Amino acid sequence: MLRVVNIKKTFPVDQGAQVNALKGVSIDVPDGEFFTLLGPSGSGKSTAMRCIAGLEHPDEGEIYIGEQCVFSSKRKIMVPPDERPIGMVFQSYAIWPHMDVFHNVAFPLMYGSSGPKPSKEEIRNSVDEALKLVQLSGYGDRPATQLSGGQQQRVALARAIVRRPRLLLLDEPLSNLDAKLREEMRVEMKEMTTKLGMTSFFVTHDQIEALALSDRIAVIMQGEIVEMGRPHDVYTKSDNKLVAAFLGTTNTLEGQITGTGSDTKLETEIGALTLGARQNMTTSGRASVAIRPEAVDCLRENPGSGANVYQGTVKRTMFLGTFIDGEVQIGSKSLRVSFNPYNTFSPGEKVFVRIPPERCQLID
Template sequence: MLRIDNLVKTFDGERRRRHARGSKTDKTEPARVFAVSDISFNVENGELFTLLGPSGCGKTTTLRSIAGLERPDSGTIEVGDRVLFSGGAGRKPVNVPANERGLGMVFQSYAIWPHMSVFDNVAFPLQVKSRNERLGKKQIAERVMRVLDTMELAELADRQATKLSGGQQQRLALARALVIEPPLLLLDEPLSNLDAKLRESLRYELKRLQRDLGITSVYVTHDQTEALVLSTSIAVMKSGDVMQLGRPREIYENPNCRFVAEFIGTSNFIAGNVVSKEGDRYTVNTADGLLVLDAAAAIPIGGDVIVSIRPEAVEVSTGSRAGEVPNEWTGTVTTRAFLGESVDHVVSVGRHEIRARGNPAVSIKPGTEVYLRLDPGKLALVPVD
């Protein structure tokens, strides 16, 4: 459906001084900053593909390049069998204007027209199509009401757009993007302006709509939870590069670098080196003892690694099961925090402080000596950068 090949986009950065050869004066020239640095990925039909990363990582620039709102320096962008952009050495120049790409886009700020009713907001994209593509009034009305019904806004069709709640305005913006029946839907942090409870409910509503309608979508967010809930596939970005691309569970459980492990959820990190390997079973020597874990990695014996341990992979108890299970360490609870659906314990183990997350019924007071058990199947090996 969507194919991105070797996409590059740069912007002018701070100006730097350069001494021109044969001249007694300095010249200044802008330094080029890579917003998107030679990235490639494919989005299959019906997928919700998420670009995830911190501010300034290039995710919105990538989305705007797909939409035609930014002109890349080089690379190709294809939707279906149609080339929307092509540029750079050896490529035939193509740059389809944004208004001719036929893509739907939902912005962070909703961008609804305040002087129009709900119905007119959704009908407008159909009414301004070229004469040979424009539908009749009856067909427009039928399509608009069908989309409004899907968004549960049909009863509000005559209401002024500004008199809707934040969640209703976001659904209106989505309805306006869907009414043109685009081959690809682009969403730029569409839930970030909503309060936490509404944002959570709309995540599941958006996931249901995307699944039921089979809409191929590219979604931009910096919210890790949002990405894990919504996505079919995720590309984690940093400084214009895609650091890891995969399914949500794969990225969460098997991060390929420390940045991904830190950015997706919460992790404990313990440095060590590989002392033995049998198939996928590794033994890692750390400052506080050996750790045994299973990892589909290619790290040689003697290689330096970081063991990434999610808090929910740590079991805390006041009783020992030494000899029955691997990876049992002893430590002392330094602090605890009740989170409602869980309790976090921070346990001091030698040189490390390890966070454990578990059942809220288990709450151990600070100062208590405890035993930590680390499930080998839930630990991840991260190469040292």
């Protein structure tokens, strides 16, 4: 549905220097997928989206939406934004304050593409339908200025889908909303795009949002895609140190590899850590593993058998509602852990820490 092939984009900055905002980005998004481009600030997310939208002219590469080539540097193709089958929502709501809700949503139908203009009745029907989808039925006459932040964002969403584009481009559309509203809108947005069978290209720096919404995630750093996959795999299996760290809190243990096959171990500060059999594993030398706080089981009783059980002392705890963030000291190493909120441990308490081998992510 969307195919981005080796897009490069540089921006000139002062004194002849330039920023390599995109260093050869390729993305393939199948029909109906909710795809997220996730990365830190300045990594090139908006630039990538603006290239797809036609708001930015890439230096090199090709972009296809469906069968249509909308950009090609070699063939000198550059289809203007309003002739691409896309809808867009940006971080700033960008709805027109001097218009009511109806006219904001109707705008792309009235002034959008070339080709035949729809009739008044067709416009009314399309706008009503779009407002219904974002749960703003009956708000058509409201001046845009009399809407809450969440409602304004819904209007922007309605405007983006009113032409039923094949591709919806969303650049941090929820970042101006408060936490609760953001969560609600995120669910609604996902439900709506699924219902309409729209392909979505979503841009965010928020890991939770990306993990929650996406069929697939690409992590972009400094203009390059460094990881791509399903949320669960990207979170639990990435072998990229920067990705593992960016996607959440993580512990890193380093050491010497010993043993082979299912008996492969890493000699670390907390003791020998069994890693088990893995693909593409170096059988000697030094290695690092990332271990997420929630991958660590903390137990009062010694589980007896089983790999990777260590004795430690609870160093600190902080109640955060859905879990307790804590640290456990094992020898000279302090390990970040997540305790179950119903199983309260106190600082100073002795615990048994268990780290299942399959939860250790080998990283570069």
